[in-house]
Amino acid sequence: MKIKELKTKAQVAEAYPVMKQLRPHLSKEEYLARVERAAQLMNYRLLALYEE
Structure with missing residues (x-):
């Protein structure tokens, strides 16, 4: 497993289902x-x- 910072608007948008x-x-x-x-x-x- 790897922790990554979400830096772009597209990356932040991909996290929306979890944040929802x-x-x-x-x-x-x-x-x-x-x-x-x-x-x-x-x-x-x-x-x-x-996950890697």
């Missing part, structure tokens, strides 16, 4: 906007666990 389970009230567009804003304002980073 945690935050069912967020649309994909709202989720992407929130992640982008948090990254800009608070140095937020999103990580994912991948």
Whole structure:
């Protein structure tokens, strides 16, 4: 298994199905906007666990 930082908008979008389970009230567009804003304002980073 490998931990990777999701750096591109496409990578962050791929994580939406999992995040939808945690935050069912967020649309994909709202989720992407929130992640982008948090990254800009608070140095937020999103990580994912991948099987190799």
